[in-house]
Amino acid sequence: MISLYLAERTWLHGVPAGWKLLALALISLAVTPFDSLPLMAGLVAATLALYASLGRAAFAQVALLRPMWPLFAILIALHWWNGDILLGLVVSLRIVAMILIANAVTMTTRMDAMMDVIEPALRPLGWFGIPPRSVALAVAMMIRFVPLLFALWEALNESWRARTGKRGGWRLLAPFCIQTLRLSHHTAEALAARGGVFRGERR
Amino acid sequence: MKDRTLVQIALYAAIIAVLGLLPRFDIPLAGGVPITAQSMGIMLAGVMLGAWRGALAVTLFLFVVALGAPLLAGGRGGLGVFFGPSVGFLLGYPVAAFAAGLIMQRFRNQPVLPVALIAAVIGGIVVLYPLGIIGMSTLGSLSPLDAAKACLIFIPGDTIKAVLVALVAQTVARGYPEALISRGA
């Protein structure tokens, strides 16, 4: 599957995932109480410097912010309306910086490394009868299902177009739900055939 | 919990992802305004799976997005989206699915279409928007009223989606009642 992960290694790839997540949490806590424009402008500048240090491919990812411009425009407009455009700018800069810093973690951390960091936190699920590995299994199954469901949607769309000449759009949703449920029956059976995850509950 | 439940949760998480990545649907009712189907996926998860499974499916979807998969509508994803102004909506999704599912289960003996419509509206709008607005007012330092103003433009679209979800639920109930898990025994 496509991923936001940068294949080209940077220095930030070498930092353990746990440290990166911890740093992200600390930065987000630290910047929340301050409503100073120079401080937030400095934070954004520092973030852009971080991206620059990660190379050209990383810097191009700043463009991920583009779809958010209308939102920032509305945010600033609302503050301007209330007579405090400065606050609007401060808030927008803080959000931009935090999104970019968080994305920097995502870009330089493999999904499985992220999963490994989180796994210990899932252990308490065992107390509720949910095996912690079921989470990893659900993640894997979901990622496996996505291309499968795409293909299914395409097949439904194709047969719809063969009969009507138009795209099916939302009308395909009902048959889609029905067919995917059939898929889940079969997959659940195949999972059980290999011993399942929830032992002692097989019939 | 059983293997089948786990598969259903993973399946609906994937459905939400696929709906977000499909080309936009053209909706005749909305004067041809294209809409993304992802928030329909949230409502569908609750309406089709019921409260707990629906909420877990949505949570799984968000978890995989947080791990770094660009599965939000428009190919967004990663940790960054959880620091944006719409974080309240994202974190509200599982609650919305839960509420929709709860209504489906409570009124399982009533006709599907009206119940599913009410479930989708309550989950996807009445429950979701306050959470989204709280998030936006916190992150954007806005008064809740101002934040609400910024969100209101999305309500017509989400109402149409709720209607479509109800139509889908009714069609499924006629064609393959078993697929409406929220109504099962």
Add this chain to the structure above:
Amino acid sequence: MPNASLISLDRVTLRRGGRVVLDGISLTFTEPRIGLIGNNGSGKSSLVRLLNGLLAADEGRVVVHGLDAREKAAELPRKVGFIFQNPDHQIIFPTVVEEIAFSLEQAGRTRREAAGEAKAALARFDRESWADRPVHALSEGEKQLLCIIAVLVMEPAVIVLDEPFSSLDLPTRRRLERLIAGLPQQVLMIAHELDAFDLYDRVVWLHEGRVRMDGPPVEVVSAYRDMVEAEAGG
């Protein structure tokens, strides 16, 4: 001590949704290659599901290589490997190596051991290069092979195949048949491709939940063909 290389069904009845699917069936399988034929709804799929504990008999007793299907249901998946009709319904993981490693973890290996052994298993089939490949990039035949490798690593004593050829072209099917022929395990296969049983030891024809005929492939298959042709002609 029950015979350890034997599958036995003793007066087994199975009902699903108020319908009798299997009606007091008694069968003993000792041969290495056994085929199951019959119309859709004849009970073939249900019968093989009893062997893996996917279904439980309402009456009667099922014993698989010394394991009572009722008492030892949790141990059956390691004893009986299952290959389904559509590999896309069976594969759980997005990459090849994860899919195989899952089976090994199910068989009690740690995650690290499982990953290593999964790669070794791919090497045994000359498919090392598949390890990190996304499953959806494999062809239908390759996916079916992956399903088989993922089952074989659990070292089952019996392999059940439920219409494994339905989505395969002829060359791929032939390759798969050759692979199955070489397996050391006892094989039970359901298929509608009747010539697939030519070299089998025995074929059982199920009809409406009962055994209609049981014997050497040539005789059973031709009797089944005759019935189908007679019904289609009449």
